[in-house]
Amino acid sequence: MDDKMVDPVLLEQLKKLQAKYDAMGQDLSSYLDGLLYADYLTYWDYIHLDTLLSLQNPKTQFPDEKVFILYHQITELYFKLILHELEQITKREYLTEDFFIDRLDRVIRYFRQLESSFGVMVEGMEKEQFLKFRMALLPASGFQSAQYRLIEIYSTNMINLVSVAERDTLMDKSVSAMLDKLYWRSGATELASGKKTLTLQQFELKYMNDFLETGTALVNTNLLQLFERNFTTSSKRSVMVDRLREFDSLANVRWPLAHLKSASRYLHKDPEDIKATGGTNWQKYLPPRFQKIIFFPALWSEAEKAEWGRAAFG
Numbered sequence: 001m002d003d004k005m006v007d008p009v010l011l012e013q014l015k016k017l018q019a020k021y022d023a024m025g026q027d028l029s030s031y032l033d034g035l036l037y038a039d040y041l042t043y044w045d046y047i048h049l050d051t052l053l054s055l056q057n058p059k060t061q062f063p064d065e066k067v068f069i070l071y072h073q074i075t076e077l078y079f080k081l082i083l084h085e086l087e088q089i090t091k092r093e094y095l096t097e098d099f100f101i102d103r104l105d106r107v108i109r110y111f112r113q114l115e116s117s118f119g120v121m122v123e124g125m126e127k128e129q130f131l132k133f134r135m136a137l138l139p140a141s142g143f144q145s146a147q148y149r150l151i152e153i154y155s156t157n158m159i160n161l162v163s164v165a166e167r168d169t170l171m172d173k174s175v176s177a178m179l180d181k182l183y184w185r186s187g188a189t190e191l192a193s194g195k196k197t198l199t200l201q202q203f204e205l206k207y208m209n210d211f212l213e214t215g216t217a218l219v220n221t222n223l224l225q226l227f228e229r230n231f232t233t234s235s236k237r238s239v240m241v242d243r244l245r246e247f248d249s250l251a252n253v254r255w256p257l258a259h260l261k262s263a264s265r266y267l268h269k270d271p272e273d274i275k276a277t278g279g280t281n282w283q284k285y286l287p288p289r290f291q292k293i294i295f296f297p298a299l300w301s302e303a304e305k306a307e308w309g310r311a312a313f314g
Contacts, residue, residue, distance in 0.1 A: 059136040064129040071120050072142060079147035082110050086154040090221045097236045100226070104243045111250035118258035122265050130266050139198045143188055146207045151251070153215050156224045156295035164292050175215045179208065183291050224296055241299055248295045253309050256288045 021028040044050060055073065058065040085103045092099060152161050158178040162170050166181040188200035196204075219225075227244065231237055288309030294300060300308075 058133070060133040062129040062133040064125040065133040067120070067125050068130070068133070071117070071124075074117070075114060076145065076147060078110050078114050079145065079151060082107050082151055083147060083154065085110075086151065086223065089223060089226065090154060090218060095226060095230055097231065097234055097240070100231070101236065101239060101243060104240075104247060108243065108246055108250060111247065111255060115250060115254050115258050118262055121262040122258075125266075127266055139202070141188075141199045143184070143199060144203045146203075146210065149184070149207070149211060150214060152293070152295075153211060153218060154222055155247075155251070156222055158215050158219075160224075160294060160297065175219065176212060179212055179215065183293060227296070228298075244296045245299050248299070252291075252293045252295065253288050256291075256309070260287055 018028050021031060056066055056069045058069060085106045089095065089100060089103050158175055159167055159171055161183060162178050162181045163183045163186055170178050170181060185196075185200065185204075188197050188203070189195060190197055220229075223244075227240060231240055234240065290309070292305070292308050294305065294308060297305065
């Protein structure tokens, strides 16, 4: 074929491809043969749809258990999206104001979806079914979401995730020492004895090394550290403050309150509340006013921190 009959844009693309594969010591012609013989990509293959839709495996015959499984799988996918954005911020070689704000906007968007999605749990299952099929899930618990713990570690200094009563004594201690006193560990104790639940034991065995490695790596590059070090005099600081406050409110007040509403819907019973599947102390663990977890404490007034978790901040 005469080169004059070929689209010049296509010729330029071929030249760029040639240069790309030459640089890697590869034969462009072989790759073009592969492209020639390959099947067209389909939507279902690209997102592995058949696999995705096969991952719901109820343990009982109650129909609403599938709602429960799907909801938690969707939640974990949103957590993965949030971590994806936080990782981009923390690994960015040249972190700009616009990049920081744009990725934070994405995180906020995902958390808003998560907050509103709890209607699926609160209104979307029959209580009678839930209270029966949940017994087949022991000792598994949503408490065992490692991705959510990683979101916390990516967002703030480890000391801000330590139990309130331990923060003063651990202020200058190692990441390892702080990990031992993280707030959520006290939420997975047996109500009667105060001992670690099997739920917590399993969780720690599987993930604590990951948390230690991640927390150590992010000592100087978590979201709080990057904001304080890079944008103290930024002209867009007020915009960033607004975004960080909304993220803080969503992650540490509005999301936990939505979770608490769901737990209360199914587990509240007079005269004594029903235990969570992992035996976790949900009445003390879920209310944000007890934990006082604040990613960016310097961005909140003392009055706001005093009222933390009693109502959702806008």
